[in-house]
Amino acid sequence: MTDTRHVSAIDDSIETEARSFGRQVWDRFRRHKLAVLAAVVLVVLTVSFWVAPALSPYEFDEITPDFRQPPTAAHPFGTDDIGRDLLVRTFMGGRFSIRIALLVALSTTLIGTLLGAVAGYFGGWIDALVSQIINMVLLVPALAILLVLALKWGSSPWSISIVLAALLWTRIARVVRGLFLQYKEQEFVMAARSAGARSGRIMFRHILPNVMGPVVVETTLLVGTAIILESTLSFLGLGVQFPTPTLGNLVAEAKGAIDSNPYRVLLPGSFVMLITLSINFLGDGLRDALDPSSGGGRT
Amino acid sequence: MTGVFAYAVRRIFTTIPLLVAATFVVFVLVSISGDPLARLATCTTCSDAAYDRLIDLYELDKPIPLRYVGWITDAATGDLGTSTSLGEKPVAGIVAERLWNTALLAVPSFLLIAFLAVVLGVFSAIKQYSIGDYLVTGASFVGIAMPTFFFGLLLQAFWGVWWQDWTGWKPFYVTGKHVASFGDYLASATLPIITLTIVLLATESRFQRAAMLEVIGSDYIRTARAKGLSERRVIFKHALRNALIPLVTLWALDFAGLLGGSVITETIFAWPGLGQLLVSALPNLDLDLVMGLVMVAALLTISFNLLADLLYGVLDPRIRYD
Numbered sequence: 001m002t003d004t005r006h007v008s009a010i011d012d013s014i015e016t017e018a019r020s021f022g023r024q025v026w027d028r029f030r031r032h033k034l035a036v037l038a039a040v041v042l043v044v045l046t047v048s049f050w051v052a053p054a055l056s057p058y059e060f061d062e063i064t065p066d067f068r069q070p071p072t073a074a075h076p077f078g079t080d081d082i083g084r085d086l087l088v089r090t091f092m093g094g095r096f097s098i099r100i101a102l103l104v105a106l107s108t109t110l111i112g113t114l115l116g117a118v119a120g121y122f123g124g125w126i127d128a129l130v131s132q133i134i135n136m137v138l139l140v141p142a143l144a145i146l147l148v149l150a151l152k153w154g155s156s157p158w159s160i161s162i163v164l165a166a167l168l169w170t171r172i173a174r175v176v177r178g179l180f181l182q183y184k185e186q187e188f189v190m191a192a193r194s195a196g197a198r199s200g201r202i203m204f205r206h207i208l209p210n211v212m213g214p215v216v217v218e219t220t221l222l223v224g225t226a227i228i229l230e231s232t233l234s235f236l237g238l239g240v241q242f243p244t245p246t247l248g249n250l251v252a253e254a255k256g257a258i259d260s261n262p263y264r265v266l267l268p269g270s271f272v273m274l275i276t277l278s279i280n281f282l283g284d285g286l287r288d289a290l291d292p293s294s295g296g297g298r299t
Numbered sequence: 300m301t302g303v304f305a306y307a308v309r310r311i312f313t314t315i316p317l318l319v320a321a322t323f324v325v326f327v328l329v330s331i332s333g334d335p336l337a338r339l340a341t342c343t344t345c346s347d348a349a350y351d352r353l354i355d356l357y358e359l360d361k362p363i364p365l366r367y368v369g370w371i372t373d374a375a376t377g378d379l380g381t382s383t384s385l386g387e388k389p390v391a392g393i394v395a396e397r398l399w400n401t402a403l404l405a406v407p408s409f410l411l412i413a414f415l416a417v418v419l420g421v422f423s424a425i426k427q428y429s430i431g432d433y434l435v436t437g438a439s440f441v442g443i444a445m446p447t448f449f450f451g452l453l454l455q456a457f458w459g460v461w462w463q464d465w466t467g468w469k470p471f472y473v474t475g476k477h478v479a480s481f482g483d484y485l486a487s488a489t490l491p492i493i494t495l496t497i498v499l500l501a502t503e504s505r506f507q508r509a510a511m512l513e514v515i516g517s518d519y520i521r522t523a524r525a526k527g528l529s530e531r532r533v534i535f536k537h538a539l540r541n542a543l544i545p546l547v548t549l550w551a552l553d554f555a556g557l558l559g560g561s562v563i564t565e566t567i568f569a570w571p572g573l574g575q576l577l578v579s580a581l582p583n584l585d586l587d588l589v590m591g592l593v594m595v596a597a598l599l600t601i602s603f604n605l606l607a608d609l610l611y612g613v614l615d616p617r618i619r620y621d
Contacts, residue, residue, distance in 0.1 A: 132317065132320075135317055136317055136320055136321045136324070138600070139317060139318065139321045139597045139600055139601065140321050140322075140324075140325055140593055140596065140597055141556075141559050141592075141593065141596040141597075141600075143562050143574075143577075144325070144577055144589070144592065144593050144596065145325065145328070147562070147577065147578070147581050148325070148328050148329055148332055148581060148589070149328065151332055151333075151581055151582065152328075152331070152332035152333070224444070228444075228446050231446055231448075232446060232447070232448055232563060235446075235448045235563070236562070236563075236566070236578065248446075248448075251448065251449060251452070252448075255452055258452065258455075258456045258460070259456065259460040259461075262456060262461075265449075265452055265453070265456070266453075269446070269449035269452070269453075272446055272449065273441070273444050273445055273446070273449065274444075276443075276444035276446075277440060277441065277444035280440060280443060280444060281440070
């Protein structure tokens, strides 16, 4: 009888030692204080982008008689040239910017992962083709292509997202391709293959879970890149069109009034910065947590 | 040495199909993005001759792939076509002039970026986790998150409006290119140069810091210290030389990008460079001009990438080109 007690004691100690993968990731992530703070900031911002416009007495495209007001009690962010309340417009702008950035990040991840996986796994002419397309995209100035595409197709949030995704997929494709090249030679893939698994199953059920860490990190950072690029496009007047506000076109709209009401530029611009900064910290924290071998964030 | 030469020649030849494919895609995209004749449709004073002139210039009577063949064969001989939006001038001449203007910003910014990135990166790495390191790293995080247009606008508003309101003194031109004297050049180029520098410096100094930390942690640095070399010699002779290798690629890409023209900075500061030209050429459907700009940017990227790969061999004699 003493034996079983002994065994259960060992069991207990093993149980306290063994942490699930998710738990390990959370423990590592928690240690990264800035990343936790960044995650909180992002959640607060995102929630406020959805809640604040609903609480405001104004609609984002409602024209009030008080035009070109500096910040007042009635309009804490002031009003624009035709009297629209800028608080509600800025938060709605944040909502549209976040929505577009998420759309861009997800579609880019999908395209990039798929092409990278196929190129890395199959190798041969497919790899050569994908690699050459990547080189080609890198050869032409990104903004030039973006401007051409945006001029013709981009004025709705959807088309802007597709245009940005068409440009940004190369980075994640290269990362995924490299990882697939590395994993496809490993024993567990050979085991799956000898058990009769098809290529599709090996790629998506066996290898893909192993590369999810870096993919999640890249996707996170992509949200930041997308926010900056979207606001840049909007700033040049080629992004989402009026009356829909985004953080970028709010800055563009306000730049003429920068001396009379600098807050009109400062507030939406600072939102872009705060979001991007938080996303980059979050990405660093996630890299440490999901992919500790890379050592990327700590250095 | 012949190895290096053969390598360079091979690289150039393998890049040509890539360049042709890339310019073809851009050509098709720009061609289908709008109809140059549409502008004439609302023009009541234009004669039929104007139509014929545009059709003739852009070969609009031919299918797009054939137009591309015409363009690329001309481009191969150095004839980049004619600009329509800037009064039927040859594109090559316009681009050359604008390239010079862009270089007036790009070269000083690049030198500043390269120098400061190394200084800040090395400082941050050897004083890791000091207050100075936290300041540099924190600033670079902010710099990376800062959209160029936001920084440029703030800089412009600060020196153009606020500073003058406070002190009554306006040390810089906030728009346009002024090169009557060297002082004028400094007064008008400083703000765009700072804008270009801050954004790229943030990325490069972070990169340099990471590269330096990786090298400092390696075995041969421990050996160098164990041999009794001075810290200065260990850092600058042994560590820095190796930590510069990954940075060279970044330098090449950044310099090529800077010389290709920066759309945002040049637009904000009304600097007549290549980037500003692109923004004005696109809505005007000035096809040859857009293609000329894309071509120049692509050639710059190719050349500087090749240069970086050749520089690798100088910095790291273990790298062989065969």
